[in-house]
Amino acid sequence: MSENNIPQVPQPDDAVVGKEAGALMLATACAARDAFYASLGAIDGDVLAPLVNPAFMGGPRWPSLRQAWRVIRRPDSIVIASDGLSDPFEDDDDVFVPRGHLLEVCIEAPLAAFDGGAIQQSWLFDVIYQVSQNVADHGSIDLLVQRHGSVSMVLDVRGAPAGLEDEDEQVGVLLAPGTATIAPSFDTPYGTVMLLTVTVLQPAELAFIGGAADKGQSRRDLAAALAASPTGQLSVAGRAAVMPR
Numbered sequence: 001m002s003e004n005n006i007p008q009v010p011q012p013d014d015a016v017v018g019k020e021a022g023a024l025m026l027a028t029a030c031a032a033r034d035a036f037y038a039s040l041g042a043i044d045g046d047v048l049a050p051l052v053n054p055a056f057m058g059g060p061r062w063p064s065l066r067q068a069w070r071v072i073r074r075p076d077s078i079v080i081a082s083d084g085l086s087d088p089f090e091d092d093d094d095v096f097v098p099r100g101h102l103l104e105v106c107i108e109a110p111l112a113a114f115d116g117g118a119i120q121q122s123w124l125f126d127v128i129y130q131v132s133q134n135v136a137d138h139g140s141i142d143l144l145v146q147r148h149g150s151v152s153m154v155l156d157v158r159g160a161p162a163g164l165e166d167e168d169e170q171v172g173v174l175l176a177p178g179t180a181t182i183a184p185s186f187d188t189p190y191g192t193v194m195l196l197t198v199t200v201l202q203p204a205e206l207a208f209i210g211g212a213a214d215k216g217q218s219r220r221d222l223a224a225a226l227a228a229s230p231t232g233q234l235s236v237a238g239r240a241a242v243m244p245r
Helices: 019-040 123-138 141-148 203-210 215-228
Strands: 069-073 077-082 095-097 103-110 151-155 171-177 185-188 191-200
Touching: 019 069, 019 095, 019 185, 069 123, 077 123, 103 123, 103 141, 123 141, 123 151, 123 171, 123 191, 141 151, 141 171, 141 191, 141 215, 151 203, 151 215, 171 203, 171 215, 203 215
Parallel strands: 103 191
Antiparallel strands: 069 077, 077 103, 151 171, 171 191, 185 191
C-alpha cells in the first residue's frame, strides 16, 4: 500500500447528539486550542477567514464547516495557525465527534518576511491556507505523519518570492510536528491534537526528497537538518539550502 492510500480509521465512540451538546463540545475544543495558541505568543483578536466559505464553492469541508486562521505574534516572528481542523465533526444528523482531523497546522516566519503588509495578502498566508485545505481534503495526514514522521507537498503559491519555485513553478513544503519553540501537540478534554509546523523548502531541498529512493527517510533527514540549521523551521525565502549529509 502506498503512503497516500492509508485507510480511514473509525473515530472514538465518544460522540454527542444534538445542537446544544455539539455547541458545548465545540466551545470546549476551541477554548483548549485558544489556550495553547496563547502560550505561543500574543494572539490577534480578529481571526483570518474567507468572506465566502470555500466549502460552498466546491472546496473541502472542514469538520464543523468553519474555516479560520489565527495570527500569533512573537518577539521576532509571526505564527499563522489553522483554527478549525480539529473542531468536532458534525454530520447532517446533528451527531458531533470530537477532535476533527486530529491536527492543526502552522507556519512561522520572521517579522521582516511580512514587510509590514496585510498578513492575509502575504505569500506565507497563501502557503498555510493551501496546506490547511490539503489537510482537510486528504483527511488522514495524521496517519501519514505517525507512520513517516513528516510529509511534504508542492503548491502553486501566489506571489512566491524569486528563487523559491522549482522548474515546474511550484513551491515545496515540509510538514513535521514540533520545533525548538513550538510543541508537537496540545491537549484537549477529548484527547491530544497534533500541531504540524510547515517549513517552506528551497528547490534543492525539494529535489533532494524527489530524488531519494526512500522518501520517508529523506524527509526525516531533511527535517533534522533544518532543525539544526540557524533558521530552524522558520520559513525564510532567501536562506541557503540545508542538505542532509
